[in-house]
Amino acid sequence: MNRVFALVDCNNFFVSCERVFRPDLEGKPVVVLSNNDGCIVARSNEAKALDIPMGAPYFKWKTYLEQHHVTVFSTNFMLYGDLSGRVMDVLQEHCSSVEIYSIDEAFLDLTGVPDPVAFARELRQTVRQWVGIPVSIGIAPTKTLAKVANSVAKKQSQYGGVCQLTGTASDDPLLQTFPVEGIWGVGRGHATTFFWGGVESAYDAKYVDATWLKEKMHTTGLRLQEELRGRSVHAFHAEPDPQKSVIASRSFGQQVTALSDLQEAVATFTARAAKKLRDAGRTTTYLWVYICTSRFRSTDRYSNGIGTALEVPTNDTLALSARATQLVETIYKPGYMYQKAGVHMLGLQDEAREQLSFFMPPTTTKQKHLMAIMDRINDKFGERTIFPASTGVAQTWKVKRERGSPAYTTEWKEVAIVR
DNA sequence: TCTGGGGTCCTAGGACCC
DNA sequence: TCTGGGGTCCTAGGACCC
Numbered sequence: 001m002n003r004v005f006a007l008v009d010c011n012n013f014f015v016s017c018e019r020v021f022r023p024d025l026e027g028k029p030v031v032v033l034s035n036n037d038g039c040i041v042a043r044s045n046e047a048k049a050l051d052i053p054m055g056a057p058y059f060k061w062k063t064y065l066e067q068h069h070v071t072v073f074s075t076n077f078m079l080y081g082d083l084s085g086r087v088m089d090v091l092q093e094h095c096s097s098v099e100i101y102s103i104d105e106a107f108l109d110l111t112g113v114p115d116p117v118a119f120a121r122e123l124r125q126t127v128r129q130w131v132g133i134p135v136s137i138g139i140a141p142t143k144t145l146a147k148v149a150n151s152v153a154k155k156q157s158q159y160g161g162v163c164q165l166t167g168t169a170s171d172d173p174l175l176q177t178f179p180v181e182g183i184w185g186v187g188r189g190h191a192t193t194f195f196w197g198g199v200e201s202a203y204d205a206k207y208v209d210a211t212w213l214k215e216k217m218h219t220t221g222l223r224l225q226e227e228l229r230g231r232s233v234h235a236f237h238a239e240p241d242p243q244k245s246v247i248a249s250r251s252f253g254q255q256v257t258a259l260s261d262l263q264e265a266v267a268t269f270t271a272r273a274a275k276k277l278r279d280a281g282r283t284t285t286y287l288w289v290y291i292c293t294s295r296f297r298s299t300d301r302y303s304n305g306i307g308t309a310l311e312v313p314t315n316d317t318l319a320l321s322a323r324a325t326q327l328v329e330t331i332y333k334p335g336y337m338y339q340k341a342g343v344h345m346l347g348l349q350d351e352a353r354e355q356l357s358f359f360m361p362p363t364t365t366k367q368k369h370l371m372a373i374m375d376r377i378n379d380k381f382g383e384r385t386i387f388p389a390s391t392g393v394a395q396t397w398k399v400k401r402e403r404g405s406p407a408y409t410t411e412w413k414e415v416a417i418v419r
Numbered sequence: 420t421c422t423g424g425g426g427t428c429c430t431a432g433g434a435c436c437c
Numbered sequence: 438t439c440t441g442g443g444g445t446c447c448t449a450g451g452a453c454c455c
Binding site for chain 1: 420421422423424425426427428429430
């Protein structure tokens with residue numbers, strides 16, 4: 001039996017989240033900035049109509065935004081995460097098989113649903129009513145086609161937010177109008193390859209010679225084509241795979257030069273990543289640290305990273321911070337204006353599967369207990385209520401966030417007040 | 420002055436072993 | 438002086454995603 005997938009995608013998600021609490025901004029241009037107020041990462045349709053590009057640096061567009069009375073928000077991840085959870089709850093309530101794909105997207109397995117389009121229309125209404133977030137839904141026998149259908153549903157109002165593709169030749173007229181670079185999995189590199197091969201539309205990619213495709217894009221290309229032809233290659237994962245890595249990194253609010261500042265920042269990011277590990281019940285076996293100057297400056301650039309395999313898998317903040325600050329010291333070069341630092345933890349394992357080493361003692365019960373207490377306090381009273389001294393007190397490198405909306409749903413002191 | 424952050428997957432190439 | 442080939446594991450880096 002043919003599978004039927006749906007892709008539910010929130011429209012302009014971060015902007016829609018802000019509008020839930022600012023209904024006066026409905027119909028008006030709104031953008032949301034990335035961390036550090038660096039880039040524009042979400043735009044309302046009205047902002048898109050003003051030709052404000054995705055990823056544009058804020059400082060370059062500030063004047064233009066003011067001139068056109070665009071409302072600007074700093075990023076508010078607590079709010080977006082919370083509303084995302086509420087959207088996913090609604091989806092899970094109406095469908096038994098949901099794969100959460102990102103903060104604003106989920107695949108549903110609608111195989112066996114008698115009228116998927118009618119189902120999707122109703123679901124769309126429900127999410128809008130219950131959570132206040134508008135969504136678009138694409139339906140198809142493969143994930144790639146569901147993505148295409150979703151994109152069409154979002155951009156062409158005559159579809160009313162729901163579009164279905166079948167995986168047969170009846171898709172072809174629509175695929176002819178769909179640019180190849182809009183396909184899921186086609187980025188800049190593959191788009192260039194397609195361009196030189198004369199492949200312009202999704203239709204062209206569907207019927208292009210498979211030998212050529214394999215030579216140029218290897219299995220990635222072949223899989224993409226299979227999916228466009230209606231044969232499902234990308235499996236549906238109702239249960240998420242265990243996470244394989246965690247990253248914590250930030251650009252600094254202002255550039256720093258001192259080793260001690262970098263170590264403080266790296267210790268802070270390490271603490272954040274280690275907390276993620278503990279929350280997920282995972283440990284890490286490999287720690288990687290990097291520091292770099294701004295990639296936009298033309299001179300005096302420096303970037304370097306270094307990693308180390310850990311003798312004993314751990315998620316202990318103190319142990320990891322100590323290693324991380326040592327590593328920073330080995331790659332630090334004085335005289336540079338550092339802009340960013342980060343920590344990657346790789347080779348994650350299940351916490352329960354503790355491996356003993358001949359050379360090092362296992363993480364002691366005492367250390368685990370300390371971490372548990374620290375987490376409990378910080379979960380209850382807010383991040384960094386208590387923290388290791390290595391992560392610093394002044395944090396001169398801390399991010400900038402000048403136009404933030406309140407944490408309406410996750411902080412009692414900031415809940416919306418009805419007048 | 421000011422340009423995001425967190426992930427996954429794939430491939431190439433080196434090290435090492437037999 | 439002559440100097441193989443195949444397999445596996447690891448890491449780095451590219452490409453892509455949201």
